[in-house]
Amino acid sequence: MNTKLLNKILIAAVVILAGFIFYQNFIADDKNSNEITYEETQLWTCGMHPDIISDEPGNCPICGMKLTPVKNTQSSSSDGDRKILYWVAPMDPNEVYDSPGKSKMGMDLVPVYADEASQAGVVTIDPTVQQNMNVKLTTVEKRALNPSIITNAIFTIDERKEFQITARVSGWIEKLLVNYTGQKVSKGDKLLEIYSPELVSAQQEYLTALKYKSKVISTSLSSSGDELIENAYRKLTLLNFTPAEIMKLENSGKVRTTIPLYSPVNGTVLMKNVVEGEKIKAGQNLLHIADLATLWIKADIYESDISKIELGDNVEVEVDAFPNQNFNGKVSFIYPTINSKTRTTQIRIDVQNTNEKLKPAMLARVTIFSDQTEILPVIPESAVIRSGEKNVAVQYLGGGKFKPVAIELGNYADGFYQVLSGLKEGSKVVTSAQFLIDSESSLKTAMKNFSKQETDDKELKGESKPSDHNSEMNTKDEHNHSNQNEYGIDSPLIRTGEIDVKSIDKNGDGKLFECPMDWNIIADEYQRCPACEMKMKEYTIEEVKKNLDEYGYEHK
Template sequence: MKYLLPILSLIVGFVGGVWISGDTHTEQVQALETYICPMHPTVVSDKPGSCPICGMDLVEKEADASSAQNGSVQIDPATIQNIGVKTMVVEKQPLKRTVRAVGRVDYDETRIMDVNSKIAGWVEELYVDYTGQWVEKGQPLLALYSPELVAAQEEYLTALDYAERMRGGVDRDVAQSADDLLVAAQQRLLYWDISAGQIAALEKTRRVGRTMPILAPRSGIVTHKDVLEGAYIGSGQHLYRIADLSVVWIYADVYEYEMPWVSKGQRAEVSLSYLPGEQFEGKVDYIFPFMNEKTRTVQVRMVFDNADGALKPDMYADVVIRPEVAREGIVIPAQAVIHSGTRRVVVMAHGDGRFEPREVHIGVETEDGYEVLKGLNPGERIVTSAQFLIDSESNLKAALAGMQRDVGGHGGHGGHGGHGGH
């Protein structure tokens, strides 16, 4: 704030040197002369003299009434240097922003399968007997003894023997009926999840097995086991849950203001604390259609290949979503924007020490600052530092100009009355 003093001093000098006069024809705003030291702008006087610090002659600084009225301000080069004014030329550039969030690894819900028993019986042997065990599709999970299953096997073998004998007969209707019985017996076994391979083995050996294995319907990790060896299980009872972890989902909560930068299909990267330096690449798979009203975030789901199993469910991961460049626009640094209530203002640099505040309409926030929708054109120059000090002076001068117009108006009316008296 030490550089605010010279600007406020200039304004005080400007205020102290303003006189208003009015008559029946004109209202005039004039400013008395103000003098400052070129080397020490904090030294301000309303009359010529020498700088008490360095002894240099004070130079005149004229207040521009027209500039005050339109809000612009003119600052001498020494003051510009002292307060560190920096400018840049506005230009169009690609709009980009990297969204970062904390993610949580989860199962791919489309790759989870429950194993249930479709027939009641007793578990004679339990081949897969602990959670976390890897199983292959078609691998026996347990051996089940079921009187119903034994009867169904016997029924199938009887139907098979009868159908084979009838195929050599002369009555085609009887042969067809026998085949229909065989198909029905076979279908009954299939409905109980007895595989075609198991039925083929039964047909080949012609021997009824006391137990029948229940097979894994897919490859994956056993995440739940709800059965014990020797237990009786009923029809429809849950036995196992198997999850394929070769592909996993990662959920991340993205803040409301970052949602314009996230879309389905975008590239995403994650890194894990226990694997420093290693990154995994995936993509945004789904954006939930509702928002968390407490955190003001939207949940985003990403899909990642996980052939080596490095991404484990319930792990936390650092997520980086890299949006595609959708369009170009005018982007200015965030520090160049003055937030004044509901207005957004930048300070234009017109050269020769002349500055002017201008209202702009901003769009999305990018990595490099704010997108400007309205108020700036490519090639114009704006202030990127010390703009708060410049804007303060220009706003005060504009306010003073308004006060001067009001006072001048009252003075004019008074003068008119005096003239009428003469």
């Protein structure tokens, strides 16, 4: 009896133990299954082409860039307390669904949480992707900018100190005291003497009028004598006789056979149109004289810059003739009209011509410094994305989050723009790799009103060419162009300093291969970039030089 009871107890114990072991194994298998499922959700993508999704690491099939891991798109236990509002396609956030599944392109939908919905246009970029994209930041700070305008100009003569010496009567050059063009003259110097029968006749008429007056002074004809003298006197003055010369004629009673012409200014003879003994006509230009101690500079200014210029603004002048010397001037006049063809107006700058080094008709480069010094937030030029009707900057929000913001720009000076609206002092903005951030899928919607994306069809066929839109991708600041290897790798393809482009072409075919992400990485044969492993693209030597110029690299 006791033996049967004991057997039943043993059998029950074995059953319970077996059930417990089975349960533990089931739980463990379920847990491992979940872990495997979780691990299987790890995806990899391309920083240049977010539509490329892979379940294992490797290279982008389009550009050859290393794929980087993306965050798990499944709703894990850590997100259990976060509310999912809806699901969207990773390539087109406008493609919205009420439940998880596949997008039209066959990609897994990603959830949008309630705490992310308020951050419209915000994109989160993994730190590894940021490093590959060479993202650089700067802080918006307040500073006073003195807007400067640089333009070409030309020296001209000061019109107020320019004179034409002309003959008022016909005759002959009896004596010429100016012997050559360029001769210096002082105010009051005798320039030449003219013989003219008309001058002799006018003097004789004046002397005759004086004699007639003396005879009829006590008679009723006295008034007629005064009238004759007045008419003869006026005729002499019109023929360029001075009051002193007329008085001398009256006192001496001797008729002069020649009349002198004097210099009206201290200056230089710019043109000599006659020689001694030459017959001349009334109104003929004899000499051209100008004072060159002060010159004018006339510069063309675009109408968009007119508001930045005021009378009295300081100007710095450079000329090729004196490369190591700068001249100073001031804006003295702004012309009242606009050239309808060039959409420019002229300004006039007064420059002192010490020792007459400067010559009329010389070309000049002028820098006009405005006195408008309002203190406003500023950002470097490299932080601005030009896109259609708006200017955009990519703001860094922290935690790997970026957002494009529309900004209104003010004056420009020294590589900086004033920000009138859109950003505040202390904000952080991206100064390089904006185009790469723009290519992230989430940011495409945020930027759709600001920029027009280009198709990748040609690139898929290997026919892509550099475009103006791509110029935003590799905006470099001056620090990036130093001779230091910033890639952390040792490769002869990374060119530093002044790049001798022609010497790279060892096979002499006139073609080179260049990395479209880092333009200073150049090879003579096709290969992958040693820094990012992208496929290097083929360019002619001239195209390589153009790319280096566009992105600020020095080359021979």
